[in-house]
Amino acid sequence: TAPARDRLRIAIQKSGRLADPARSLLAACGLSWRQSRDKLFCFGESLPVDLLLVRDDDIPGLIADGVCDLGVVGLNELDEQAKARRQLGLADAYRPLRGLGFGACRLMIAVPEDWDWQGVQMLQGKRIATSYPAILSAWLQEQGVDAQVVELSGSVEIAPKLGTAEVICDLVSSGATLAANQLKPVEVLLESEAVLAGPAHALDDARAGLMAMLLRRLDGLSKVQD
Ligand code: PRT
Ligand code: ZN
Incomplete structure (x- = not known):
């Protein structure tokens, strides 16, 4: 099993269609990071939630390997890699948690x-x-x-x-x-559409509380927009 961690790590697209909307959405949830737009890693300031900027294709695998706890990725990409795993006889490693209303x-x-x-x-x-x-x-x-x-x-x-x-x-x-x-x-x-993806199995350390809080904030945002 992976060592306990007390910071949450979210993978988003470095550049491309989902990059800016993903960042804006997380910022609207109250997250902020030290300036490092061209770096791979953005250290969370307002909360212990860090960003990893990657290619969208890598996001499901990063969650499967436990390198990241959450990811913003197209359902198309998540579903493709989930089906590919299943066709190889591998266990489910991630699941969509919320639809995000962009990237349709x-x-x-x-x-x-x-x-x-x-x-x-x-x-x-x-x-x-x-x-x-x-x-x-x-x-x-x-x-x-x-x-x-x-x-x-x-x-x-x-x-x-x-x-x-x-x-x-x-x-x-x-x-x-x-x-x-x-x-x-x-x-x-x-x-x-773009989804927030998480691991198939719940986390059991400090990250679980951070994840629950982030989901509550996301759900609060969609209520305001409706
Ligand atoms: O570099 P990286 O690997 O991270 O980026 P990428 O080039 O693989 O992905 P990117 O940024 O093009 O797309 C990221 C995600 O955006 C996709 O996985 C989808 O979930 C979502 N998305 C939404 C789209 C489109 N709309 C879309 N139209 N992804 C691709 N397209 C393509 C489409 O295939 C077509 O070739 O854009 C082209 C234009 O589409 P039309 O129908 O408007 O002409
Ligand atoms: Zn890609």
């Missing part, structure tokens, strides 16, 4: 604009490019469709043009990226 997007199947979409059976035997192979393969299995999952780490939307896949499965917010690539969204696999 959908993980969707998109097909060439000129396809006459008749339903998921049209995916049978096709190659589908995605950065979310675990969510996609679980969904295909659920749908009873046999298709090939082509894993790409980025620029998924150009795969059909390059001929590496006929179809893609990617995040969509405005839909402009799909349209620019002559693709259209046809099926939703996941409704996503």
